[in-house]
Amino acid sequence: MSAVVHVVDDDPDVRKALGRLLALDGFEVQLSGSTREFLDRYDPATTACIVLDLSMPGMDGLELQAMLAERGALHPVVFLTGCGDIASSVRAMKAGAIDFLTKPVDVDALLEAVKRGVVMDGNRRHRSHDREDAQALLATLTPRERELVPHLLTGRLNKQIAGDLGIAEKTIKVHRSRIMHKLQIRSLVDLVHFMERVEDDAARTPAPAPAKPARESADC
Template identity: 50%
Template sequence: MTDREFTVFLVDDDESVLKAITRLLRARGHRVQSFTSPSEFLSNHDPSIAGCAILDVAMPGLDGLALQQALGASGSCRPVIFLTGRGDIPTTVRAMRAGAVDFLTKPVSDTDLLMAIAQAERRDSEARAAQAGLSSLNTRLALLTPREREVMQHVVAGRLNKQIASVLGTAEKTIKVHRGRVMAKLGVRSVADLVRLAERAGISGEA
């Protein structure tokens, strides 16, 4: 399993650490991209590539935790593993709370690092799968016209065509048409499926 599409992004200001870890990971068949500064990493970072980040905690400029925040803020759910020489417990707590996969101390054992990476890979692939599902859903949802979306919300809320019609001030027949189009565009055949789909997309069904 040395050739899956998974890249380890290594960020550490100590080049010797970078080199050593890169060698270790490459030997295990991992792709590695290393950066000596947080900003360099952030500005060259492509969240669409599957992978995880291994961050040093103490770095000039942005420290590891701040970098983790920045990653999260930029919409990336890239799994983060911390690696630190002088770690303390409060920092560990903050990192883990912020969703870090692991918090390792230098010198790190190969097995610890590899296990953390394996864990990160699992997380990443799960997050990507969820993300993919959600985005394909939103794509289909985007095909709906505003009116259709409006009707859909009412349908999902469990209202009858007649009620929807009176709320929207149109004829019941019109609602039927919109409703049919919604089902067709979203590729569902039952209201039950429509409801589940709406739930996943976070559609409340408005008052």
């Protein structure tokens, strides 16, 4: 499924201009004039980046960002504002926004941020699917086989593991063979890499760009 760029802005002129700009650059774009309109059409299962106005009637951009986070929706967010302040910028970036741009927005900066967001979301989803596949294989192990996995990861010999657990070396050999077969791996190195896939990828998620001080606007 192709990536979608959501543009959420209550100004119809800004919304239309951004939609045209992003469409010309090859993005599939969905335009929403309010957070409610956005939520009505939002599909968290789609690879996407959200271009979000900071100040809107009703639920504002920061509140929408918080709501999505509470729901576990991790789409990258690029904030736009004509009335930004440093406190809002810092709050948005700490909450995971990948950029905070002021209006009138620099076209190149916006396109770069959106492209980065789409790539980040695609990579995150790929890692998530890969992790789910690995967890499904791990679930096929018996409790005894699961118990052996940490021992195998130490690189200890079958004889040493057998001594640690008080069971026959032959039994360890059988379990090791079954573990390798079920996890579709061939070596200790493969097992190490497999367990890395099972772990949460949060620590490997690229950090957001540093917050940029927002210019004060006469329209505030």
